[in-house]
Amino acid sequence: MTAVDEVRTKAAGLRTGSEHRLARFILAASTIVVLVLVFQLFTNFGIFPDSWDIGLADPIDRARRWLINNQTSHWLYTVFLNPITDAIDWGIRRLESILKWFPWFSYPLVTGLGLWWTRGRFAGALGLAGVALIGVIDLWAESFATLALMSVSVLISVVIGIPLGIAAWRNESVARVVRPTLDAMQTMPGFVYLIPFVLLFGFGRVPALISTVIFALAPVVRLTEVGLRTVPQVTVEASEMFGATERQTLRLVRLPQARPAIFAGMNQTTMLAMSMVVIAAFIGAGGLGQVVLRSMQNIDVGRASEAGIAIVIMAIVLDRFSTGIATADPGRDARAMRWLGAAVSVVAVVGGILGQNEFPESLNWQFAPYVNDATDWARDNLYDIGDSGIGTGPFSDFVTLEFVTPLRELLSADIPWPAMIGIGMVLGLWARGIRLAIGIGAALFAIGFLGMWELSMDTLAQTIVGVVATLAIGIPVGIMTSHNDLLRTALKPVLDFFQTIPSFVLLVPVITLFHVGRIPGIIASVIYALPAAVHYTDLGLRRVPAEIHEAAESFGATRGQRLRRVEMPLAAPELMVAVNQVIMLILAMVVIAGLVGGGGLGLEAVRGLRRSDAVGRGFEAGIAIVLLASILDRLTRAFADRLRPPAAV
Amino acid sequence: MDTASQSAQVSVEGVWKVFGRKVSEAQAMAKNGASREEIQTATGSVVAVRDISFDVAPGETFVVMGLSGSGKSTLIRCVSHLVEPSEGRVEVCGTELTRADSATLRDLRRQKMAMVFQHFGLFPHRKVVDNVAYGLEVQGIERQERHERAQELLDTVGLEGWGDHYPQQLSGGMQQRVGLARALAVDPEVLFFDEPFSALDPLIRRDMQDELIDLQLKLQRTLVFITHDFAEALKLADRIAIMNDGAFVQVGTPVEILTEPADDYVRAFTQDAPVAKVLQACSLMQPLDGRGVSPDWPQVSETTPLEDALPHLLGSTNPVVVCDEQNTPVGLLQGDDVASVISENRG
Ligand SMILES: Nc1ncnc2c1ncn2[C@@H]1O[C@H](COP(=O)(O)OP(=O)(O)O)[C@@H](O)[C@H]1O
Ligand SMILES: [Mg+2]
Numbered sequence: 001m002t003a004v005d006e007v008r009t010k011a012a013g014l015r016t017g018s019e020h021r022l023a024r025f026i027l028a029a030s031t032i033v034v035l036v037l038v039f040q041l042f043t044n045f046g047i048f049p050d051s052w053d054i055g056l057a058d059p060i061d062r063a064r065r066w067l068i069n070n071q072t073s074h075w076l077y078t079v080f081l082n083p084i085t086d087a088i089d090w091g092i093r094r095l096e097s098i099l100k101w102f103p104w105f106s107y108p109l110v111t112g113l114g115l116w117w118t119r120g121r122f123a124g125a126l127g128l129a130g131v132a133l134i135g136v137i138d139l140w141a142e143s144f145a146t147l148a149l150m151s152v153s154v155l156i157s158v159v160i161g162i163p164l165g166i167a168a169w170r171n172e173s174v175a176r177v178v179r180p181t182l183d184a185m186q187t188m189p190g191f192v193y194l195i196p197f198v199l200l201f202g203f204g205r206v207p208a209l210i211s212t213v214i215f216a217l218a219p220v221v222r223l224t225e226v227g228l229r230t231v232p233q234v235t236v237e238a239s240e241m242f243g244a245t246e247r248q249t250l251r252l253v254r255l256p257q258a259r260p261a262i263f264a265g266m267n268q269t270t271m272l273a274m275s276m277v278v279i280a281a282f283i284g285a286g287g288l289g290q291v292v293l294r295s296m297q298n299i300d301v302g303r304a305s306e307a308g309i310a311i312v313i314m315a316i317v318l319d320r321f322s323t324g325i326a327t328a329d330p331g332r333d334a335r336a337m338r339w340l341g342a343a344v345s346v347v348a349v350v351g352g353i354l355g356q357n358e359f360p361e362s363l364n365w366q367f368a369p370y371v372n373d374a375t376d377w378a379r380d381n382l383y384d385i386g387d388s389g390i391g392t393g394p395f396s397d398f399v400t401l402e403f404v405t406p407l408r409e410l411l412s413a414d415i416p417w418p419a420m421i422g423i424g425m426v427l428g429l430w431a432r433g434i435r436l437a438i439g440i441g442a443a444l445f446a447i448g449f450l451g452m453w454e455l456s457m458d459t460l461a462q463t464i465v466g467v468v469a470t471l472a473i474g475i476p477v478g479i480m481t482s483h484n485d486l487l488r489t490a491l492k493p494v495l496d497f498f499q500t501i502p503s504f505v506l507l508v509p510v511i512t513l514f515h516v517g518r519i520p521g522i523i524a525s526v527i528y529a530l531p532a533a534v535h536y537t538d539l540g541l542r543r544v545p546a547e548i549h550e551a552a553e554s555f556g557a558t559r560g561q562r563l564r565r566v567e568m569p570l571a572a573p574e575l576m577v578a579v580n581q582v583i584m585l586i587l588a589m590v591v592i593a594g595l596v597g598g599g600g601l602g603l604e605a606v607r608g609l610r611r612s613d614a615v616g617r618g619f620e621a622g623i624a625i626v627l628l629a630s631i632l633d634r635l636t637r638a639f640a641d642r643l644r645p646p647a648a649v
Numbered sequence: 650m651d652t653a654s655q656s657a658q659v660s661v662e663g664v665w666k667v668f669g670r671k672v673s674e675a676q677a678m679a680k681n682g683a684s685r686e687e688i689q690t691a692t693g694s695v696v697a698v699r700d701i702s703f704d705v706a707p708g709e710t711f712v713v714m715g716l717s718g719s720g721k722s723t724l725i726r727c728v729s730h731l732v733e734p735s736e737g738r739v740e741v742c743g744t745e746l747t748r749a750d751s752a753t754l755r756d757l758r759r760q761k762m763a764m765v766f767q768h769f770g771l772f773p774h775r776k777v778v779d780n781v782a783y784g785l786e787v788q789g790i791e792r793q794e795r796h797e798r799a800q801e802l803l804d805t806v807g808l809e810g811w812g813d814h815y816p817q818q819l820s821g822g823m824q825q826r827v828g829l830a831r832a833l834a835v836d837p838e839v840l841f842f843d844e845p846f847s848a849l850d851p852l853i854r855r856d857m858q859d860e861l862i863d864l865q866l867k868l869q870r871t872l873v874f875i876t877h878d879f880a881e882a883l884k885l886a887d888r889i890a891i892m893n894d895g896a897f898v899q900v901g902t903p904v905e906i907l908t909e910p911a912d913d914y915v916r917a918f919t920q921d922a923p924v925a926k927v928l929q930a931c932s933l934m935q936p937l938d939g940r941g942v943s944p945d946w947p948q949v950s951e952t953t954p955l956e957d958a959l960p961h962l963l964g965s966t967n968p969v970v971v972c973d974e975q976n977t978p979v980g981l982l983q984g985d986d987v988a989s990v991i992s993e994n995r996g
Contacts, residue, residue, distance in 0.1 A: 237731050238770035242784035242835065243759035252786070256774040 025430050028437075032422035048417045053451035056623075057616030064199055064615045071202070085206045088152070092205055096148035103351030104140065104359040108132040109344050111317055118324025127320070130313040135359035137366055139288060139310045146277055146287030146314065149205055153212040153273045158266060161217050165224025165262075166250075175225065182218040187633045188626055189588035190215040190276045191605065195622040198283045198609060208280035215276045219268035227261025228254055260327070267322035274315050275502035279592065282609045288314070292505065296596065301375045301512050302368030308505040315500050375512045382513060396519040403465050404518055412457035417448065420457075424631065431638035439634065443627040452601065452624035459590060459600035459628065462518055466525045466586040471579065474530050478537020478578075479563065488538065495531040503528050503589050511596055521593020521602075529585035533578050540574025541567055576640035583632050591625055601625050657704035657740075658839055658871040659711075659728065664701045664737030666723050669694025672735050685894050697723040698734070699895040707838075710865060710872040714882040714918075715892030721875045722767075722843055724892070728873060729764055729841050730754060742838055759788050763832035767844040769824045771816035777827050778803065778812030784835035795834075802830040806860075822853035829861075833868075842874040846881065858884055879918040883907075883927040891915050904932040908990050924991060925956035933987055934971045934980030942978045946970050951979065955991075958982055 071077050108131040116124025134143050168175040193215050197207035231254045239249040255262075281289030288307045295304035351357075383393040411420065421444045428437035447456050481488040498506075506524040514520040544567050552566045568575070594602025601621045608618010667675045675694040678687070688696050697720040705711040715721050727734040730746045739746045742761045746754060763784065771780050778799045779786075785795035803812055806826040816824055825845055832840055846854040858881060865872065876882050882889045883903045890900045891914070899911035907924055910916040931951035947961035948970045961969045962984045969982040 232770075234766050234768055234770035235772055238764070238766060238772070238831075239783070239787075240731060241729060241758055241762070241764040241841075242787045243755040243757070244787045245755065248787055252783070253772060257772070259774070 025426070028429050029426050032419075032426060035418070035422070048448035048453035050451070052449055054449045056450060056620050060199070060616035060619045061613070064612065067200065068202070068612075081201065085201060085204075088206050088209055089204075092148050092152050092209070095152055096144055099144050099148060100357055101352050102348050103354075103356035104135060105356070106344060106348035106351065108135075109347075111321075113340055113344060114321055115317070115324070119320055123320060127317055130317060134310045134313055136363055137306045137310065137368075138359075138364050139291065139307060140359040142286070142288045142291055142307070143310055143314060146289065146311075149209060149212070149280075149285060149287060150270075150273050150277045153209050153216060153277065154266070154270050156209070156213050157217045157269050157273065158220055160213070161220035161265070161269065162224050162262065164217075165221045165265075166228065168221065169225045169228040178221065182221055184630070185214060186218045187584060187629055188215075189584075189591045189629060190272075190279055191282075191588065191591050191602075192622040192625050193276075194280060194283050194609060195605065195615075195619055199615060199619065203284035205285050207283055208277065208285035212273050212276040212280060216269045216272040219272065220262070220265040223261045223265025223268070224258065227258030227265075230261070231257045263322070263325060267319065270318055270322050271315065271500065274311075274318060275504070278311055278502045278504050281504075282595075282606065289504065292508065293595075296508070296511065300368070300372070301508065302366075302371035304508045305371045305512075306366065306368050308508040311505050312501050315502060316497070319500050371512075378513055379515075383515070392513045393515075396514055396517060399465070399519055399522070400517070404461055404522070407464060408458050408461035411461055412454050417453060421445065424635075427635055428638070431635055431642060436634060436638055440631050443631050447624050447627050450620045450624055452604075452620055455599075455601045455604055455621065456624050456628055459587070459602065459625075462522055462525075462590045462593075462598065462600060463583065463587050463632075466522045466529070466590060467579070467583050469522070470526045470529045470533050470582050470586065473526070474533025474578070474582070475537050475575070477530075478534045479541060481534060482538045482541035491534070495534060498527060499531045503585075504592055506589070507593065507596055516597035518593075518598050518600075520596055521590055521598035524593060525586040525589035528589045529582045532581040532585055536574055536578030536581060537571070540571030540578070543574065544570045572643040573640050576636060576643050580633065580636035580640060583636055584629065587625075587629055587632065601628070656706065658707045658709075658742055659705040659873060660738075660740040661704070661728060662702045662738040662740075664698055664724070664727050664739060665696070665735045666698040666720075666727050666732065667694050667696050667735045668723075676735065679895075696895050698727060701737075701895075701897055703890060703897070703900060705839075705871055705873060707871050708869045710874060710885055710887045711890070712874045712876060712882040712886035712888070713890045713892055714876055714879055717877055719892045720895040721877070721892055725764075725841050725843050725873060725875050729762065759784070759835065761837055762839045762841065763835055763837035764841040764843065765825070765828045765832050765845040767847055769816070769821075769828045769848075771824055771827055771831075773815065773817055775815075776812065777808070777814050777816060777819070780816060780827055781812075781830045781834050783831060788835070798834055799830070802834050803827075805833070805864075806830045820853075821849050822857060825849065825857060833864075837870065839871045839873070842872065844875050844877065847877065854881075861885065879922055880927070883922060891918070902932075904928060908933075925959065926954050928955045928990070929953060930955065930958050930969070930971045930982055931980070933990060934982045935986070936980050937978055940981070942970050942981075943967070948972055948978075949982070950974075955987060959987070962987060 071082075108128045111131045112124045112128030114124075115127035134140065164178060168178045190211070193211035194207065197211050201207040201210070235253055235257065236249060239253045244252065277285060277287065278289035278292070281287065281293045284290075288311050291307035292304050292311070295301070295307065378392075383391050385391040415423075421441055424440040424444050425437040428440040447453055477491070481491055503524075506528055507520065510520040510524045510527070514523060548566060548570065549562070552562045557565065590598060590600065591602035591605065592598075594600065594604070594606040597603070601624050604614075604621035605618050605625065607614045608616070608621060665676055665679075669675065669692065671692040671694050675688050675692045675696050676699075678691060679696045679699050683691075685696055688694065699720075701724060703711065713721050713724060723732065726732040727737075728739055728741070728746075730739065734747060737747065741757060744753065744757055746757070749757065772783065775783070778796060781799035781802055782795040785798060786792075790798075800809075800812060803809055806829055808823060808826050808830065811819065811823065816827060819827065825848075828845065846857050849857065862885065872885075874882075874885055876885075883906075886903055888900060888902055889906050891898045891906065891911075893914055899906060899915050901909075906915065907919050907922060907928060910919045929951065930949050930953045933955065934951075946967045946969065947965065949958045949961065949972070951971055951973055953971075958969055962982065966984075968984070970978045971980040971982055973979045
């Protein structure tokens with residue numbers, strides 16, 4: 001058989017493969033349509049029947065009451081949970097008091113110095129000013145609470161994560177359990193982790209810390225494993241040839257070379273922890289998140305903005321610090337910095353002994369009043385500009401009436417629920433196969449049984465609107481940046497900035513302009529997810545090899561043709577990853593937006609966290625969020641896999 | 650155990666290495682003369698090394714030469730026990746590696762052997778001096794002492810003053826000097842080289858070869874040296890093994906290989922080899938055996954390359970007298986012998 005023949009047979013094989021798939025798909029789709037029609041004839045159903053609600057909320061509520069009543073007596077608490085709680089709480093308090101022992105000025109100094117060293121003069125000056133600003137706007141104590149909680153979370157994540165990463169690297173069967181678990185954990189909107197722990201521990205910093213650790217654990221584990229896996233084999237062999245023991249090789253050769261990857265993981269873990277610690281204000285974690293939350297409830301946008309800015313400063317400083325450490329050049333001369341560091345330490349210790357640890361009140365100055373004025377002004381002038389029907393208010397109404405509400409009606413009522421399940425299953429079948437289809441069907445039924453059908457469809461509708469808007473903006477911008485290095489360089493800091501901001505904080509500026517309701521949540525989610533859309537589009541298009549560009553050009557393809565016929569199809573898998581990421585980010589944000597009247601599952605979950613009689617419903621909503629997230633994640637991943645070109649043979 | 654392998658410092662007997670699942674099937678096929686491709690299509694396993702035996706005497710330089718993919722790296726990894734042979738026996742410095750437990754193997758590696766790698770295998774996170782000191786660190790030697798020793802070796806390989814750099818700040822040639830210093834730092838009896846100079850520029854490669862020869866003259870270690878460069882093999886080797894498709898085709902001194910290539914595969918290398926440069930007068934001379942020597946006959950030293958002896962032969966019908974270092978005649982170089990070797994080479 002000649003090579004050409006071989007290629008032909010293979011191509012034919014591929015074709016029959018996909019034809020086969022199509023036939024199966026059509027068969028399945030028509031079966032489901034027929035079934036739905038038959039059902040429709042006998043019963044008249046729109047939404048999932050109420051009577052099928054298994055009522056999980058009641059036992060949860062009973063369990064909650066039982067837990068509250070037995071917190072001081074039952075062995076589960078006295079022997080197990082309370083000691084854990086006490087130990088963690090002690091650790092956080094201890095760290096907080098240590099942090100507070102140092103004089104206030106050591107923080108801006110250390111930050112400025114550290115950033116100067118790792119990032120240059122300009123970053124150093126900004127860092128110094130930023131940290132000082134936190135004190136100026138009178139959020140010093142709250143920042144320490146947040147910092148302490150976050151540091152302990154990161155510490156625990158690292159202490160668990162690195163050994164777990166080593167174990168996963170060493171042992172394939174550990175990896176097979178750990179990897180999908182981490183994937184699943186990272187898919188969930190962080191918010192849902194709060195629910196089970198609040199159930200078990202009640203309000204406070206301990207459940208906040210535990211859910212933060214779980215939410216933030218994944219990157220450090222994964223990158224430890226990746227880092228160890230990518231250590232060049234030849235260095236390991238060299239070490240073995242010198243008669244090093246396994247431990248010696250791990251300690252002296254593998255771990256040091258995996259260090260950059262591990263540090264990158266710690267950076268990501270830190271950022272996730274930061275964002276989670278802020279969200280954990282919902283369950284009484286205190287700190288800056290609490291200020292945002294309380295102010296938003298009191299519609300004190302000014303104070304919320306101040307706390308938001310403090311959070312952003314903290315997040316950015318931490319991010320720059322940890323990437324600076326991760327990418328630090330080991331060969332750099334550190335002498336001058338050591339001297340400066342020593343000098344600052346001496347000043348700090350002396351200051352600490354002299355008791356200079358409160359941020360001086362004389363330096364306080366708040367910009368909250370101005371923000372509140374601006375907000376009032378915006379409300380009076382932008383919400384509805386002079387009765388003209390233009391403004392943020394009419395815009396909200398327009399989007400709500402034209403898109404969100406009709407889509408919600410469509411999903412929850414107009415399309416009968418069996419048809420929705422059918423559609424989900426057919427998509428699963430199309431994207432991957434029968435197993436995914438069954439999984440999706442089961443998950444959707446479960447949502448129904450939880451009595452969360454309507455709320456889920458509400459959340460789904462909001463998510464879809466957010467995703468469409470994000471992609472409609474993000475993909476064209478990504479296309480532009482992929483063709484224009486200048487634009488890319490200009491946009492990068494902006495996108496980085498928005499990616500560093502903890503999701504929750506984004507709600508603050510949005511509600512100044514759009515009040516409460518579903519729209520501000522959707523808008524915040526679009527802002528939140530845009531960087532990912534732009535990034536992955538850009539990445540996908542840039543991966544198209546230059547030769548392919550040139551080949552297409554040599555055939556005389558126009559720019560538009562090239563984009564449509566060559567670049568986009570080649571970048572399709574990456575674009576699908578963009579879709580996946582965007583969906584997950586939007587969903588996470590739409591859920592949090594329950595706080596500002598976003599409705600849907602988020603509202604139910606928020607209520608469950610805040611009112612002890614609604615914990616059961618909140619729990620159900622949490623499970624529904626998890627199920628919805630899993631469905632969307634699996635489905636988009638499966639499509640992304642399908643779009644990848646067949647591997648070389 | 651025969652006497653040869655008792656006095657040998659490295660002794661390899663019937664070593665096989667099969668990558669893949671169906672080891673015994675693949676070996677059975679190989680014993681029936683199947684080629685590597687045939688075995689791979691039939692079993693999915695790769696016979697990388699098939700039934701190799703050899704001994705290396707103390708102080709000898711044994712070079713294994715073969716094309717890329719012929720199984721050289723796998724062989725030297727079997728010998729140094731970085732991979733476990735599928736079958737066969739390997740003995741280094743009197744210890745049978747193939748039976749040793751991991752502690753014995755570790756001790757042997759710490760005390761007796763060291764390896765230099767093709768892509769250097771330096772530790773990018775350690776300074777040059779800490780790279781060189783690695784073997785000593787693993788043995789638990791104090792920092793002060795191991796650094797002194799490392800400095801010494803850096804001086805030996807001509808890298809004084811580079812200890813505080815990181816390997817990636819050095820050129821390829823310098824990096825391999827670090828590799829060499831690192832191997833020598835533990836004062837090994839046996840050194841394994843897996844194509845150490847292949848990644849270097851030709852000029853630097855030549856310098857490194859010359860330096861290795863000088864070092865070896867001083868140190869007299871046992872070297873097992875892998876290369877795909879026939880000229881390099883001729884230059885360095887006491888004995889050469891030519892490897893093809895996982896097996897040795899011929900083992901012999903450079904002269905034997907050049908003068909009596911075992912088959913067409915070996916001949917393909919010898920044909921292109923610069924025989925007149927490589928062979929020295931001593932390798933083609935006939936021993937004097939008490940014959941008289943005329944003072945009129947031209948004289949050359951033992952180490953004179955053939956190409957420099959040729960003009961003397963062409964200038965007269967007399968043989969050329971070969972003298973040793975004390976200038977006493979030890980042999981005669983005959984025009985016919987030289988002609989036959991060179992014509993074989995051009996053949
Ligand atoms: N770890 C391995 N697994 C499977 N096959 C291998 C492995 N290492 C080497 N091989 C195969 O064994 C053969 C010999 O390889 P190698 O010893 O590296 O040759 P050389 O060093 O002469 O280039 C090659 O066909 C190679 O593909
Ligand atoms: Mg090799």
